[in-house]
Amino acid sequence: MATGTSPHTSTTSGEGALETRGIEPVPVEQRSGRPGQLFWVWFAANISILGLPLGATLVAMHLTVWQAVIAAAVGAVGSFAVVGAVSIAGRRGGAPGLTLSRAVFGARGNVGPTAVSLLSRLGWETVNTTTAAFALLSLATIALGTSPAAKDHPVLTVVAIAVFEALTVLVAGLGHAVLVAVQRWATWVFGALNILVGGFLVATIDWHAVAAAPPGPVGAVIAGVGVIAAGTGIGWANASADMSRYQAPSVRAGALVLSAAAGAGIPLVLLISLGSMLTAGDPALSRADDPVAAIRDMLPAWMAVPYLIAAFGGLLLSNHLSVYSAGLTTLTLGVRVRRVYAVVVDVVVTFLGAIYFILVADGFFGPFIAFISALAVPITAWVGVFVVDMLRRRTYDPAGLMDTGRTSVYWYRGGVEPRALGAWAAAIVIGYLFTTVGPSDDPWFTGPLAGTWFGENGLGWVITFVVGAAGYAALGGARDRS
Template sequence: MAVSKTNDRVGSVETRGIEPVPDSERRGHAGQMFWTWFAANISILGLPLGATLVAFRGLDIWQAVLVAVLGSFGSFALVGALSLAGKKGGAPALTLSRAVFGQRGNAGPTLITWLSRVGWETISTTTAAYALLALLDTAFGVRKNTVLTLVCLLVFIACTLLISGLGHATIMWINKWATVVFGVLNLVVMGFLISTVDWAKVLDAPAGPASAVVAGVGFIASGTGIGWANAGADYARYLPRAIPGRRLVVASAFGAGIPLVLLISLGSLLSAGDRSLATASDPVAAVNAMLPSWMAIPYLVAAFGGLLMSNHLSTYSAGLTMITLGLRVPRAYAVALDVVLMFAGGIYFMLVAGDFYGPFSTFLTLLAVPISAWIGVVAVDSLRGRDYDPRALMDTTRSSAYWYSGGFRLPAVLGWALAIVAGLLFTKASTSADDVWFAGPLSDTWFGVNGLGWAVSMAVAAAVYALCGRRVPPARGDSGERAAARLQGAGR
């Protein structure tokens, strides 16, 4: 069945899966990336990040703002740079990764990416359900119970499934208009939060050491852009090749940087006077307690909407990642399966587990190391001018030009594996001082104490691959638009 040329329209179900988008079906402009990453970063989860900079890193407000600017803009400039592969190859990030790691070698990075997506989705879903429960309590006096908890989870998941299931064009449209609505609401809420700031304590706070600033930049980068770096190509794949790459980088950096700097800076301000936000197990409730009662409803609506904007992007990418792993179903069905897992995770953490944020943030800390290793390899490969063969990307058999040695491209897989080991040496994952899940032998060094194991992993991966991986010749057979056109004509 041939891929329809009309499958990327607002309100209709996108029928394309991971197969490359031919030039004849590409449209849009770089500004779409601005709205995409703005939408992904207007959730309240940015406030605890800023609170942590002051409460645990010892920075003053000016240092915290500097860290927010460098960490947010810098990490999403990287997201924009990596998304250029999507514009060039027309496929999702982890599908394009087959050309770098080999058809079999790509399975490890793809699985790790999918686990990370599910983790972030569960965090967003659970936090949004708490926001909706609080909204019902505030507006109607309906108290939390098991049935209502399940209903709130289902409402958020249904909204996520509706947007993610329809696909790319609907997501792009929603990102722009919903971001305006929820962005304005967030600005109103932020205005009232600023009125609660203890300015005397903020201005009297001593500056932290320069080492804490460096570590803070790494902390913000790992908590924001690094988590999205392997998804940028998913949204750039429909863009025309002719769009200058620098525009994508700038649009991505400013789209995410503007809301993140505002939210992180505000979180830092709030924490300077009251450090409870940095340690809150439920950030929705912690922020709500700082507001006058009549502001609770717009705040909770903004919190719910911001989390939805982030979650539908993550779920869309997770569906594409599942197909890349080998799930042979239409894209919309992959999204549906993903939200079922999301619902199960939400039930467990809201109704069964005693603690939620601690274990999951620890889990995601560990996953950041292999994801950063993937970024290091792919960044070097992209700098070498990688070309993508659409037919070879979709051919997972031994005849594929991307089969390499037994399905593995050894320099890339070796660089990825060694980088994971190096990063874990400096990584400590724990929910508290007494609950340590994993501690590498070098986790007490400066890099380890400041949570920079992921940065070590990225640097090692890039260095190993740069030294061991020779430039790859063009894939066998036709490449570019001729192969894409042939794929479309042959059908799938």
């Protein structure tokens, strides 16, 4: 029997100080997690001060502050409700999301969605690492008086990257139990710093300019919802089951949805709203190449320090979750190592990527974020197919999930479930028809339907979801072979 787990499969619970379990399903008797744990996990992953630039983006779309608040609430809470819904599969099957996806796409057909997911995770981790390194370099500038240019201090830059990666491995490498505990307690520390910085920033808002801003059209608000949803919850949907696989079977589905929607929604709505208020008072923020640095420049040195620490901490908490998930996705892709080594492999990739983009490349944020944002289309297509499958599938065969050979119950036709893979592929093609890929001033690709209302308002991912879900359902998908 061919398996997708590591060569050192654990027979322990995997929930000690070091989680030794790989992607193999957690036995029912060893699942005792509660939704409250996931609330803190999602809260911690979204308390980064980097939510402020999202608010700046909404104001740049000509929304008023109140319209931005509505867009933030609907987009963030709604998209993380989808994250919570997908996490129900983790409670049912006790396995990571992309491992459960083998039951939907087939042992071989699942390679495509898994590879896309891993690329996306590694991409955002590189963004986190690069931005966090810049935050540490800014702290060094304040404390040591060094030049703010990273290329002037290559050794210091490498050290900054290494510190962030080491702190990431320390938690993500140890695994689920440690991650859940750290995310909860670190939330209070970095949440307090965010409140301190946010309170100071509120005092600098030009409330007259905020009140005088004319409202944007309804279409802009709808587009704003799409921007927030695509930039927050949608990217986490295929990682949600990775955290919920230890949830007790008795946990209600609604509690999982609420834990994700509220856990991520509360900090995101507050931070995005604050970002919109700051930008409404100072429109220059929406035109800044690096809005995070622009906000830092608004602060006196004594307040810039807690701001940068809060930014670093928020990025670290988000990276903990992303790297943990990437490690599991790497194992699902077929790399045969222990889970902790898979985490190390992923971190090495992002370490090298951060060094390149900071010390070698000229420019990074715009083009690179555009690239990984483009991956939202195939990820959303996966979500559409997977959610429809969940509506009918209540159980997963543990042995079948781990068997990637012809003997697997999820082998289907040559290792591929053609209806699922066909719907996924069709959704990707149609979604890109409505999508512009690349920086707005110099796009790499513009779909022939990007000039339509959906395309101009950045809602190609909605089309993708609908086509993936409806196509799979129309083909008679979600046949439960467990």
